[in-house]
Amino acid sequence: MSPPHRNSDLDTPECLDASAHAALRAEFPLLSTGVYLNNNSTGAVPRGAEQVLTGYWRTLRNWRDEVWQDWHAGLDRYADSVAAFIGAPPGSVVTDANLSTLLARVASCFDYRPPRNRIVTTDLEYPTVPFIWNAFRRYGARLDVVGSGSPRFDEDAVEARIDERTLLVCIPHASFSSGATVDLPRLVRRAHDVGALVVVDAFQSVGVMPMDVTALGVDVVLGGAHKWLCGVGTAFLYVRPGLVPQLEPAATGWQAGDRAFTFQPSTGWAGGARRFAGGTPFPLTSLISQVGLDLLAGVGAGPIRRHSLACTQRILERAAVAGIDVVSPTEPHRRGGVVCLDVADGEAVKRRLVARDMVCSWRGYLRVGPHVYNTLDEIDTFMDALDEELKR
């Protein structure tokens, strides 16, 4: 196997400075309700959301249609903030209700004419990914699922399956089930060498792992707000600007048209990523999610990653002492934000932990997902509680 991608600076565990960390924690009221290590499922939302909600109600109570101008500015601001966070230019990101909606919209851009009709993916995807691509079989898409044989991605096997028949490689940046990360530069290189595009599901990475879509040269990136981005109810789609003119979504809506705001039938596409918009958007979720994203951007993707690695390293150390089997890769450059632990009777253990306000999740394994606002003390408290539950 060739050596996986490393970025030694970013892969060095290091906690945030204590006073900056305390100030950050104070923004997240959820943290006072227990030890919250469930960020791979749902992240904490900052208290600034309350003001947004109050303002939204004020807007609804005094409704005038002119409000849409501000709302569109808010939607664009959030999309451009996501773009900046992932190294993309303004206008290259669009948002919608969830990742599934946006991935299906991307899928609707292709005609799946053989021989280039294959979608290479893996068996470590979030279930929505194979579900959507299977639905496109009726239009000629051929799904090629590469077995991983373990909770890690097997890049050798994926690379071997990418050839001139490959239309798209659809792969996550980090697995939702094991936290394993993918060597994206390697797969992007291979896909582009044979004329295939790369679609990345970055829901489990953006917010906790740095991503520079421009440096990667990746074609499409999707993610969402409600986990590592500390938001709620919105998802994003980045399309490489040079690729945009070649893609025409069949699953579309009036806001993607060039004459959308004249309320005349459009004959062409709106500029930039807005061609991947749908119908009337729901601005509240972007307005709320902006608060969390601004806080994260203020910390910076590099320091977030290093703090996350310090937290996951503490979980690994404590698991080793307790003799708990770790499912996730342990090398820093191979693990994302979550550590999955294989414990007997895991679902019941998770239920008992949550009843003690030690919040984690269970998807076949116990998933422990600290974020930048968690402390090493919280990890220790959680692992003490886990120890106790396993000895019951």
Ligand SMILES: Cc1ncc(COP(=O)(O)O)c(C=O)c1O
């Ligand atoms: C990797 C990954 N992709 C996608 C999703 C969900 O997508 P959607 O926004 O369509 O619910 C999740 C989790 O909810 C996920 O972990």
